[in-house]
Amino acid sequence: MENMVASSASSALSVRNPELRKDRINNRWVIFSPARSKRPSDLKSKSPATNPNPKQECPFCVGHEHECAPEIFRVPPDSKSDWKIRVIENLYPALSRRIEPDPSSDDLDRCLVLNGFGFHDVVIESPTHPVHMPDLSASEVGDVLLAYKKRILQLASVDSIKYVQVFKNHGVTAGASMSHSHSQMIALPIIPPSISLRLEAMKEYFDQTGKCVLCEVPSEELLVDESTHFISVVPFAATYAFEIWIVPRNHSSHFHHIDSEKAVDLGGLLKLMLRKVSLQLNNPPFNFMIHTSPLQIKESQLPCSHWFLQIVPQLTVVGGFEVGTSCYINSVFPEDAAHVLREVSVD
Amino acid sequence: MENMVASSASSALSVRNPELRKDRINNRWVIFSPARSKRPSDLKSKSPATNPNPKQECPFCVGHEHECAPEIFRVPPDSKSDWKIRVIENLYPALSRRIEPDPSSDDLDRCLVLNGFGFHDVVIESPTHPVHMPDLSASEVGDVLLAYKKRILQLASVDSIKYVQVFKNHGVTAGASMSHSHSQMIALPIIPPSISLRLEAMKEYFDQTGKCVLCEVPSEELLVDESTHFISVVPFAATYAFEIWIVPRNHSSHFHHIDSEKAVDLGGLLKLMLRKVSLQLNNPPFNFMIHTSPLQIKESQLPCSHWFLQIVPQLTVVGGFEVGTSCYINSVFPEDAAHVLREVSVD
Numbered sequence A, B: 001m002e003n004m005v006a007s008s009a010s011s012a013l014s015v016r017n018p019e020l021r022k023d024r025i026n027n028r029w030v031i032f033s034p035a036r037s038k039r040p041s042d043l044k045s046k047s048p049a050t051n052p053n054p055k056q057e058c059p060f061c062v063g064h065e066h067e068c069a070p071e072i073f074r075v076p077p078d079s080k081s082d083w084k085i086r087v088i089e090n091l092y093p094a095l096s097r098r099i100e101p102d103p104s105s106d107d108l109d110r111c112l113v114l115n116g117f118g119f120h121d122v123v124i125e126s127p128t129h130p131v132h133m134p135d136l137s138a139s140e141v142g143d144v145l146l147a148y149k150k151r152i153l154q155l156a157s158v159d160s161i162k163y164v165q166v167f168k169n170h171g172v173t174a175g176a177s178m179s180h181s182h183s184q185m186i187a188l189p190i191i192p193p194s195i196s197l198r199l200e201a202m203k204e205y206f207d208q209t210g211k212c213v214l215c216e217v218p219s220e221e222l223l224v225d226e227s228t229h230f231i232s233v234v235p236f237a238a239t240y241a242f243e244i245w246i247v248p249r250n251h252s253s254h255f256h257h258i259d260s261e262k263a264v265d266l267g268g269l270l271k272l273m274l275r276k277v278s279l280q281l282n283n284p285p286f287n288f289m290i291h292t293s294p295l296q297i298k299e300s301q302l303p304c305s306h307w308f309l310q311i312v313p314q315l316t317v318v319g320g321f322e323v324g325t326s327c328y329i330n331s332v333f334p335e336d337a338a339h340v341l342r343e344v345s346v347d
C-alpha cells in the first residue's frame, strides 16, 4: 500500500497516474482517477444507510400482511405468522401483470411501443424490521436466493417474458423507499439493452479465445475471497469504487439453475461481502443485481454466458459526464479495493 | 389533462397503463409507468438546488483567481478583473494532460489499458457567485456556448483526442461539488460507449429510411418551444421525467460548427428551458450534456449524426434495476411532460 496513494484530496500531486481500462464483459471503458479521491482506505459513505429503529414497524413487517399487495408465496409454504420470507406483488408496479402482453414476435426490434406487460414483485427477506441481509445466517440468505429461483421458474413459464432482473436497493441514496430488508424482481417482455450488449461482448471474447471470459481465473490481486462454489473479486475494470462480483466457479448461464447446496454456499459468501462492505465503508447505501441470461437464450450463446452477482456500494453521485457518456470515473483502482476488502476482518 | 393521471401515489388504480417505448437514438427501451408517481404536474424536486447566499465567495469568484488551477483563456480575452467567463484547468482532473498519450492506434478496441491522458477543464460561467445560467441574457449564454466551441477547437488539434464531452452539473444530487455556476469539458482518448452506440443506431435508421432521425419533424405533442434555428422537445422515449432535447433544425454533426448568431439563438432557448424547468419543478438539480460527434468522424457517418443538447432534471434516485439493465423507469409520459412545460409561463 505504501506506494499507492500518498496524498489526500487537498493535494492533487504525487498520486498514481490516471488510467483507462476496458471492461470486456460490458464492452465499455472506465476511467481510474485516484486524484479525484482520498486514499482508498479512507473512502467512506457520507450518507450511511441509517439503522432502523428496532421498534419501527412497516407494511413489510409480520402482522401487517393486510397492508401489502397480494402475496405470491411464502417460505416456508405452510407457515402462518411464523413465515421467514414473503414474495408479494409490488403495490406500485413498473409493469402490469393485468394487461395483455403484445403478441410474441421475433421482430420486437422493429416495434417502437409495447404494452407495459410484465411482473414486478417484492421479496420480503425477513419478518422483522431491523434484521438486514448480513444479519441472516448463510442458510437463511440461501433461502432468499432459493425464493428468487422459485419465482423465476414461475415467471419463466410465461411465454412473453424474456428476462427477469433481480435487484436489491439498500439505503435512500441507492434508491430504497422502504427500509425493511427486501429485494425486487422485474420480469420484462424485452431483453434490456445492457444484457444484450454483455452477451455480445462475451460472445466476441469466446469467438476470439474459445473460452468464457468469466470462467477465466482472475488475478490474485483482484480476488477478495472464495467459497466452495464461488469466488468474489473486484473486476479488473470495475465501474464503481469497491464494486464486487460474486462469480460461480463452474460455468453456468442461468442463476435459476442454482441448487440448494450452492445457494447456501453463495449465501455465506454474499453475507460475508456485505459485512465487509458495511464495515469498511460505513454501512453505505448499496445495490446488488443478479446478472443472468435471457430466459430463451440461443443454444449457441450458452457456452459464453455466465451469470454473476454484482454488489455496488453507492459512494458518489453520478454527474453529467456519466449520464452523457456511460463512461464512469472510478477513484479506486480495483487491486487497491480488493486489497482493502481482503484486509477487513469480520469478527 | 383530465383523463390523464387521476390518482395520487396512494391509489395505484385507474391510471394509464404502463408502456415500453424504444428510444431509437440510443437504441434502448424505456418503461413508462405513471402508477409509480404523482400527476405529472405535481412532480417537484424534493431536494431543490439551494440558492446560494448572495454574499458567498468561492475559488470560482472574481478576485479568487489565484485559488484556481491554471487559466486556459478568459472572455473577453484582454479583460482584467472585468472578465465574464473563464476556462480553467480542473484542479482534480479525471484525466491528465501531463502524461504521454498512448501511441495513436486504430486498434484501440484490442487494448485493455490506456494511459489516462486527456483534458479536464472547468468553464466558469459568471464572475459572481449567485448568478446562474438562467439569470444570464441570451447573448451571455451564447458567449458560454462560444467558449465551449473555442475550447473544443483547441482540443481537436490534439491528435489522440477522440471525443469532447461538455456537461453541466447543477445541484448536489446532480453531482455538483461547487455551487458557483460552471460547466465542465472532458477530452477523451477514446470514443465513449454511449456515443458509439448512438452513432450505430442513427446509422441504422438512416440506412432504413434514407433520413437522419433528428432531422425528422417531431410530433406537435412533443414540442415544447422553438427558435429561429432550434427546436426543444421532450423525446418520444425520454429516459428521465421532464427531460428536454434542444435540436438544431438544420442537419449538423458537430456542435463546434455553431456560429455566433446560432449561439445567441440557442442561448435564448436554453435559458428559457432552464427557467421553465426551474419554475415547474422547484429548482431541481439538473445536468445538461452536449451530444456531439467524435472529432475524427468517418465521412459516411456525417449524414446520420446530428448533435443536440440534453437537459435532465434529476428528480429521482436510480436503483438496482437501472444500474443492472440500463433500462429506465420514467413515471411521466413525454407528451404529458411537454404539455406541462409548454404551459409554464415565464414572466
Ligand SMILES: Nc1ncnc2c1ncn2[C@@H]1O[C@H](COP(=O)(O)OP(=O)(O)O[C@H]2O[C@H](CO)[C@@H](O)[C@H](O)[C@H]2O)[C@@H](O)[C@H]1O
Pocket (backbone or CB within 6 Å): A059, A067, A068, A069, A088, A089, A090, A091, A092, A093, A122, A168, A169, A174, A175, A176, A177, A178, A179, A184, B316, B317, B318, B319, B320, B321, B322, B329
Ligand atoms: N404495502 C406494499 N405492498 C407491496 N409493495 C409495496 C408496498 N409499499 C411499498 N411497496 C413497494 O415496495 C418497493 C420498495 O422498493 P425499493 O425501496 O427498493 O425502491 P423503489 O422501487 O421504491 O424505487 C427504487 O428502485 C427503482 C428500481 O430500481 C427505481 O426506479 C427508483 O428510482 C428507486 O427509487 C417499492 O417499489 C414500492 O412500490
Ligand SMILES: Nc1ncnc2c1ncn2[C@@H]1O[C@H](COP(=O)(O)OP(=O)(O)O[C@H]2O[C@H](CO)[C@@H](O)[C@H](O)[C@H]2O)[C@@H](O)[C@H]1O
Pocket (backbone or CB within 6 Å): A316, A317, A318, A319, A320, A321, A322, A329, B059, B067, B068, B069, B088, B089, B090, B091, B092, B093, B122, B168, B169, B174, B175, B176, B177, B178, B179, B184
Ligand atoms: N480551485 C479550483 N480550481 C480548479 N478546479 C476546481 C477548483 N476547485 C474545484 N475544482 C473542480 O471543479 C469541479 C466542479 O465540478 P462539479 O461540481 O460539476 O462536479 P465534480 O466534478 O466535483 O463531480 C461530479 O461530476 C463528475 C463528472 O460527471 C462525477 O464523476 C462526480 O461523481 C460528480 O460528483 C470539480 O471537478 C473540481 O475538481
